[in-house]
Amino acid sequence: xxxxxxxxxxxxxxxxxxxxxFFASKxxxxxxSYLQYGLSQAEGFIVITGDIGTGKTTIANSLLDxxxxxxxxxxxxxxxxxxxxxVKMVASKFEVGTLNKTKADILKDLxxxxxxxxxxxxxxxxxxxxxxxxxxETIEELRMLSNFQQQGKPLLQSFLLGQxxxxxxxxxxxxxxxxxxxxxxxxxxxxxxxxxxxxxxxRLKHAGLENNxxxxxxxxxxxxxxxxGVPRRINTLMDRILLxxxxxxxxxxxxxAVDTVTAEVADEMFRPEEGTGATQPPLPxxxxxxxxxxxxxxxxxxxxxxxxELTPDGRVKDVQYYKTMLNELTDALDDAxxxxxxxxxxxxxxxxxxxxxxxxxxxxD
Ligand SMILES: Nc1ncnc2c1ncn2[C@@H]1O[C@H](COP(=O)(O)OP(=O)(O)OP(=O)(O)O)[C@@H](O)[C@H]1O
Ligand SMILES: [Mg+2]
Numbered sequence: 001x002x003x004x005x006x007x008x009x010x011x012x013x014x015x016x017x018x019x020x021x022f023f024a025s026k027x028x029x030x031x032x033s034y035l036q037y038g039l040s041q042a043e044g045f046i047v048i049t050g051d052i053g054t055g056k057t058t059i060a061n062s063l064l065d066x067x068x069x070x071x072x073x074x075x076x077x078x079x080x081x082x083x084x085x086x087v088k089m090v091a092s093k094f095e096v097g098t099l100n101k102t103k104a105d106i107l108k109d110l111x112x113x114x115x116x117x118x119x120x121x122x123x124x125x126x127x128x129x130x131x132x133x134x135x136x137e138t139i140e141e142l143r144m145l146s147n148f149q150q151q152g153k154p155l156l157q158s159f160l161l162g163q164x165x166x167x168x169x170x171x172x173x174x175x176x177x178x179x180x181x182x183x184x185x186x187x188x189x190x191x192x193x194x195x196x197x198x199x200x201x202x203r204l205k206h207a208g209l210e211n212n213x214x215x216x217x218x219x220x221x222x223x224x225x226x227x228x229g230v231p232r233r234i235n236t237l238m239d240r241i242l243l244x245x246x247x248x249x250x251x252x253x254x255x256x257a258v259d260t261v262t263a264e265v266a267d268e269m270f271r272p273e274e275g276t277g278a279t280q281p282p283l284p285x286x287x288x289x290x291x292x293x294x295x296x297x298x299x300x301x302x303x304x305x306x307x308x309e310l311t312p313d314g315r316v317k318d319v320q321y322y323k324t325m326l327n328e329l330t331d332a333l334d335d336a337x338x339x340x341x342x343x344x345x346x347x348x349x350x351x352x353x354x355x356x357x358x359x360x361x362x363x364x365d
Pocket of ligand 2: 057
């Protein structure tokens with residue numbers, strides 16, 4: 001909508017992760033190095049956790065974009081999958097037939113497929129996105145899949161991406177065997193203030209913006225405070241600011257423009273609590289890629305807090321967990337609908353205003 005007005009060749013703040021827009025912030029760069037290291041190990045699990053919208057899927061897509069030809073990758077985005085469903089899904093992603101087959105048969109065929117791949121000098125990589133949704137027994141099934149070997153060489157490596165809820169799952173006492181197979185892990189934090197500006201400028205430039213003066217310095221400060229440096233929130237807000245600028249025919253987007261838009265979207269977008277704009281989230285390892293998940297962390301105070309998500313025998317309290325998730329989903333959908341309604345009304349008003357101006361100018365002629 002506003003692309004032509006600002007001389008852009010594409011949408012700069014699309015929500016779909018696009019490797020060509022990948023911005024290598026300090027933490028994203030470091031995380032990428034850990035992941036590349038993990039990939040070079042050709043075995044076990046690589047885990048990326050991070051707050052919602054911090055770029056887990058983006059980083060995985062960027063890694064895949066640069067992946068060597070000898071790796072055959074399959075990606076699954078998991079709803080709550082049972083172990084059997086997982087096996088079926090993994091098999092079908094690698095194009096191994098599953099119709100009318102028992103689980104044992106599917107596993108046999110999958111192993112044969114992985115073995116043939118290995119023989120042809122290639123290897124398989126499985127990417128499991130939204131892994132925080134997996135029940136413990138399904139993660140355990142993933143571990144079993146990682147046991148496929150040929151002459152001591154593992155046939156399948158897996159990548160787990162998940163929100164913070166994945167951490168207590170992996171720290172559960174009965175996940176020790178899984179933990180020992182993690183070859184690299186990292187946690188993504190939001191961008192800091194200078195990076196937030198660089199991120200915005202990078203995306204605008206990548207989308208073809210030539211005017212370096214479109215945003216006033218003070219605007220970046222306001223954008224950071226409102227979004228807390230979370231890339232997805234930055235994208236949503238920036239899209240609205242550019243739309244506003246276009247509708248108001250602005251050639252400079254300053255603090256006042258950002259204030260106007262944030263006041264409009266404050267109810268629709270999640271807003272960080274007052275005063276937290278410049279801080280990182282309170283996770284122990286926030287923003288720091290960690291070489292490995294440390295078992296002893298589960299016994300620390302931080303660990304004790306996350307353990308409250310688990311039953312005494314170490315299982316995730318499923319009902320409460322999924323109830324909360326469903327409530328959050330319902331809220332998010334409600335927000336999205338009211339967001340759309342507000343935006344439609346807003347555009348409607350502006351179009352009416354423009355029409356009136358047009359009629360007035362016409363009658364002046
Ligand atoms: N390093 C980055 N470079 C460019 N864009 C990014 C980067 N990180 C995140 N983004 C953008 O932020 C948005 C959210 O990113 P993404 O979907 O990867 O987050 P996520 O952590 O996977 O979110 P979720 O927790 O919901 O799965 C996307 O529009 C993506 O393009
Ligand atoms: Mg994601």
